[in-house]
Amino acid sequence: MEQYVQQELSKIDDAVPFRASANHRHHTWAKTYHSFPELYIQPHTTEEIRKIVNLARRCRRRLVVVGCGHSPSDLTCTSSWMVNLDRYNKILKLDKESKTVVMQAGIRLYDLIGQLRENGMAMPNLGSIDNQSIAGAFATATHGSSTRHGVLSQSVLSLKLVLANGHEVACSSEENNDLFRAALVSLGALGIITEVVYQAIPAFRLRWSQSLHPLSQIVAEWEKGLWARAEFTRIWWLPYNKKAIVWRGDKTDEEIRQPPSNWWTGTLGFHAYHILLYMSTWFPRILPSLEKFVLNVQYGLPHDGARRSGVQEGQTGLLMNCLYSQFVNEWAIPLEKGPEALTRLSAWFHGDEEKAGIPYDRDGIYVHAPVEVRVTDTSTNTGPRPYLDNTVPDGPTLYLNATLYRPYHTDPPGHKRYYEAFEWLMKEMGGRPHWAKNFRSVTKGDIGIMYPHMEDWLRVRNEVDPEGLFVGDWHRRYLLPDDEGEASLKFEERIARTESAQAGGVNWFGQLPANLPSLSPQSSEESFDILHKAEVEPRAMFDGGEGKVQEDDGDEIPTGRGDLVM
Numbered sequence: 001m002e003q004y005v006q007q008e009l010s011k012i013d014d015a016v017p018f019r020a021s022a023n024h025r026h027h028t029w030a031k032t033y034h035s036f037p038e039l040y041i042q043p044h045t046t047e048e049i050r051k052i053v054n055l056a057r058r059c060r061r062r063l064v065v066v067g068c069g070h071s072p073s074d075l076t077c078t079s080s081w082m083v084n085l086d087r088y089n090k091i092l093k094l095d096k097e098s099k100t101v102v103m104q105a106g107i108r109l110y111d112l113i114g115q116l117r118e119n120g121m122a123m124p125n126l127g128s129i130d131n132q133s134i135a136g137a138f139a140t141a142t143h144g145s146s147t148r149h150g151v152l153s154q155s156v157l158s159l160k161l162v163l164a165n166g167h168e169v170a171c172s173s174e175e176n177n178d179l180f181r182a183a184l185v186s187l188g189a190l191g192i193i194t195e196v197v198y199q200a201i202p203a204f205r206l207r208w209s210q211s212l213h214p215l216s217q218i219v220a221e222w223e224k225g226l227w228a229r230a231e232f233t234r235i236w237w238l239p240y241n242k243k244a245i246v247w248r249g250d251k252t253d254e255e256i257r258q259p260p261s262n263w264w265t266g267t268l269g270f271h272a273y274h275i276l277l278y279m280s281t282w283f284p285r286i287l288p289s290l291e292k293f294v295l296n297v298q299y300g301l302p303h304d305g306a307r308r309s310g311v312q313e314g315q316t317g318l319l320m321n322c323l324y325s326q327f328v329n330e331w332a333i334p335l336e337k338g339p340e341a342l343t344r345l346s347a348w349f350h351g352d353e354e355k356a357g358i359p360y361d362r363d364g365i366y367v368h369a370p371v372e373v374r375v376t377d378t379s380t381n382t383g384p385r386p387y388l389d390n391t392v393p394d395g396p397t398l399y400l401n402a403t404l405y406r407p408y409h410t411d412p413p414g415h416k417r418y419y420e421a422f423e424w425l426m427k428e429m430g431g432r433p434h435w436a437k438n439f440r441s442v443t444k445g446d447i448g449i450m451y452p453h454m455e456d457w458l459r460v461r462n463e464v465d466p467e468g469l470f471v472g473d474w475h476r477r478y479l480l481p482d483d484e485g486e487a488s489l490k491f492e493e494r495i496a497r498t499e500s501a502q503a504g505g506v507n508w509f510g511q512l513p514a515n516l517p518s519l520s521p522q523s524s525e526e527s528f529d530i531l532h533k534a535e536v537e538p539r540a541m542f543d544g545g546e547g548k549v550q551e552d553d554g555d556e557i558p559t560g561r562g563d564l565v566m
Helices: 003-009 046-058 109-118 134-139 177-183 215-220 267-282 284-297 314-318 335-349 415-428 444-450 454-464 473-478
Strands: 033-035 039-041 063-066 081-084 091-095 100-104 156-162 168-172 192-199 205-214 232-238 243-252 307-313 326-334 371-376 397-405 494-500 506-511 540-543 548-551
Touching: 003 046, 046 063, 046 081, 046 156, 046 192, 063 192, 091 109, 100 109, 109 134, 134 192, 156 177, 168 177, 177 454, 205 215, 205 314, 215 232, 215 243, 215 335, 243 314, 267 284, 307 314, 326 335, 326 415, 335 371, 335 397, 335 415, 397 415, 444 473, 473 494
Parallel strands: 033 506, 039 081, 063 081
Antiparallel strands: 091 100, 100 192, 156 168, 156 192, 205 243, 205 307, 232 243, 232 371, 326 397, 371 397, 494 506, 540 548
16 A cells, blocks of 8 residues: 555544555456556445545545446546445345335345345336446436336435545435435435435236337337336347337236246357357348347247246346446437337438438448337426436436447447447437446537536535545546646546557556645645545535535534544
């Protein structure tokens, strides 16, 4: 550990551990990005988190919180200090009568789901995976697929965060509402979420079925109950075959009945498909035939009307296997724009430029199947709407997810042009990109137009973290006001360079702040928290209206220098 960190640690109460290690290599789940944090820190308690925040201020280091790294973008990349909350993952209180759960923010969804099931409870809604931490899932506007549910954060009743000054702050619809609306989609830029109060529901089983239909039938039935016949509905579009698999699920009391399996859904099929996808990076013309093969073998749906079904535990039935490393480019558009978007994109895939109306050449572009189509509806939600919610506020939202596999971490040919064309169409449809996915052609100006409450989010962010302890290059690139290329906030980290990684993807290197603390005793007394009188005090509440921190009547924490908790 660096000498300056050791020196600052020596001034702080040793009773609170600082669980840091060096030489950690971070990468996204898909290995699209790799970064090398100076320190990798895994706290176990709230006191440890507060100590991390205060020590980072003293040492002039940006903080990045990371969970499973499932976002394939560089949002979580850093050369500074990385905080992982996998050891901060306990359920603190569970009320079976009200179905409310109080938990530490680092708990992974699969652990939460398992403990809820043991107590006869479940999450109301879920995305395609359960690897994320609860805080990471809602902080990036994760969603499932149902017109009866919105984004996952709709079930969050209240939060606690440790802000840049080391205070733990509570927020909800009734307390610090502005902070609550900003933190529900925080993108890691407000502070460290420490506690989540969540509204669960009774445990349920899910009866589901999936069937194959022509794309023309999907478009024809779009406004005739396609999305309303079941509580959960999602579609996998197979563009070359002009067909779509419709998956529907409803709660049931039926006994568990696992779906039929075959060799393709096991280990042999996993590796066989992986090899075929790798071959397609060199011979992309095989992809239309490979799509048809997968339709027959993996999904077991050889013809229109073919059907598969099962009954599973609710959360299990909602999950899907992401298979391999991948780029994911997902956008939210108004549901009524779906038929036009699918029809035009299909025309583009098949070379009908006039019908597509997309000003990008598709020659040489081959894509992977399926294109995932999902839906939510946040318009009926009576709770606070997150400032950066990407859903349509006054009706159902459609999500189109253009997934491209990276077999053995090899980028598919033509992916840049494909995504530029896809994003051009999504913008014309009035779309907004999913925060946690890959998007290429979106500018800061685009984001400002897409989000009318961006100024509110920025105002709150600046109030709780005025010197950028949680700000990185991704935030500056897409959210924060323009500057002159240099870090304009004291702790802000900017990208220095990137290079191709041997294991595939990109190695990311950040530029650490230049004003490192001097090791002299005199200058150490001039550290941030002394200058700004932000030593750790009793738990605070943030008054979003005036941008002030107020003391709470909560349990006091010692503030004398000898026993300072940091």
